[in-house]
Amino acid sequence: MATILIIEDEPALCDLIALNVKMVGHQTITRPDGQDAEEILRRQAVDLIILDVMLPGEDGFALMERLRRFDVPVIFLTALGSTQDKVRGLGLGAEDYITKPFETIELIARINVVLRRSGHSSQEFCAGGVRVLLEEHKVYVAGQETELTLKEFELLEVFITNKNIALSREKILDLVWGYDYVGETRTVDVHVQRLRKKLHWEDHIKTVYKYGYRLEVPS
């Protein structure tokens, strides 16, 4: 679990990002501008900043310069999609640059990449009587180590990363088996069934009607 500072002036977008980030288990602080960003960074530990470029008063690029000394990874989120702007943003030391409109899963995936790179993502996941050591690929159900196949473990990882968010069968197929996999979505169903059984997660991995699956755990 990480603490993420979201600086975005459009309240609807700000709330949207916060809601999605909270869903997968992170804490958020939201601000419509960068006025008190330095104070927040001084007062509490922030693992990642999501920064809009077009802000009232000081813009995101200028704010980034000011916040660089705190050594907190920054993801720019902006409607300015030109290559020039991207180069400028990344040149300032941003970890990533996402243009609006964006997909929620993409945003979360990129946040996770940045958090893992900076060593802020947790290596341990505990929920519903299951403990997962992500680094060691070990799974304990009620204290007993349980054997999972490689694909089953990867599927579990995808569920944990996108917890509380429904994933379509196609998306799961993409994320676990890769784009070039020529299989049927049946494969996903079979693996989900096995995972449910092995982890006793019949109540946690919910089937979303005509869509896919969702791992529901308290966030």
Add this chain to the structure above:
Amino acid sequence: MRFRYKIYLCVLVLFLLALDASAFALLQKSYDQNKQMDIWRGTIEYKTVSETLNHLIDGTAGGRKISDVSLRQLITSFSQSLPGTSMELYRDGTLFFSNTTYFEGDRPELLSASPMSVYRNINGRLRLYVGSALTQEGLSLSLSRDANYLTEYYHLLLRYFIFLSVSISVVLSLFLLFFLRHLMRPIERLGKAANEIAEGDYSQRVPVKTHDEIGALAENFNKMAEAVSEQIQELTLLNEEKEQFIRNLTHELKTPIAILHGYSEFLQNANCSDAEKSLALRYIQEHTARLEQLSGRLLELLRLRNEALCCEEINIPALFASVQSLSDSILEKKHVTLQSETQVQTLYGDHILLQTALMNLVENAAKASPDGGEIKLCSRKEDSSTVLEVADHGCGIPEADLAHICEEFYRVDKSRSRASGGLGLGLSICRLIAQLHGGSLEAESTYGAGAAFRLVLPDISAQNG
């Protein structure tokens, strides 16, 4: 070939033709004149000689036919007294005496009764022959003298003229080329400037200040260049404005679409609480409304650009009253009062468009005004225009923003926060309405102390007569 060389060649050829023709005529005339003088002199001499000879023959022969011997004696001694002149005497058609070279040919002068002169070319030299029959039967005399000086003089003059025309040609060429070069320079400059303009340097002007046709051409050229560069500038500006408009429009469309997409995805995928669900729905509704408002405003702008004005005589107090009643809800919300003052009672224009513009301005003023504030709506005359003014005592506009407020999507509050709720199209619409009436929208503001917007509308009826 360059134009100045063409002129140069034409002038030179014409000049040489004229010079040589007149020189030749002059030469011919002078040669003829000299020949006349020569003949006259020859004839005088012949007359003197022939009279003396006739006299001597008569004296010697005493009226009878002179004998060959005495004639030969007489003529031999007589011929010695005439140096430079050769003498031929014919008796009965055959040569009797000659102290010059003989030649074959017709001798018409020997048969003539009065002295006759003939020029002959003997061994490459010109000679004058004067002759006639003498008084004594069967005798004819011919005197001849070298006249080659005539030819020599002719050739001398000819050589002189050739020398003259060559040297004059050289001098003339130098002067002509110099003057032509000088005269052609403005045209060359003109050509260079035109070329530079063609290559895209629209600031180029021709530095030609002569008081002739070329000067006038340069002046007109500069005027044309000025007009072209103005047009280009206008087009560039227009293009930039259009690009900015599209950039802004893209942003205005992208944001609500990103929000709608994001929240609908969230509702579909997330395991969310009821509170989160209603928040998402509220945002979706809010931004759908915003998109609808945006499309409405854009359509309004589009319609304004394409539709003709429907002008009529407008009663201004009635116009103000309709604006007040239509803006009531906004005014009431902020407890703002609207004061109107009409110094001008009527106006010629489109009632509905002016009402729209005034409502936009009143709405802006109400948003800027503090709770319980006051907005003043007034009409007055300024020069040949009618001015409709909306003034408030609200927050005002920072000076840096004042020049841009009429641009599409421009908002003083850059954050696009919904606190003031605007799209940034209202003033664009007002400005367009003013422009459709041939007028303009003027804005004046002191930051923190209020703002005044004026629709300046020139009297259309007066313009149209």
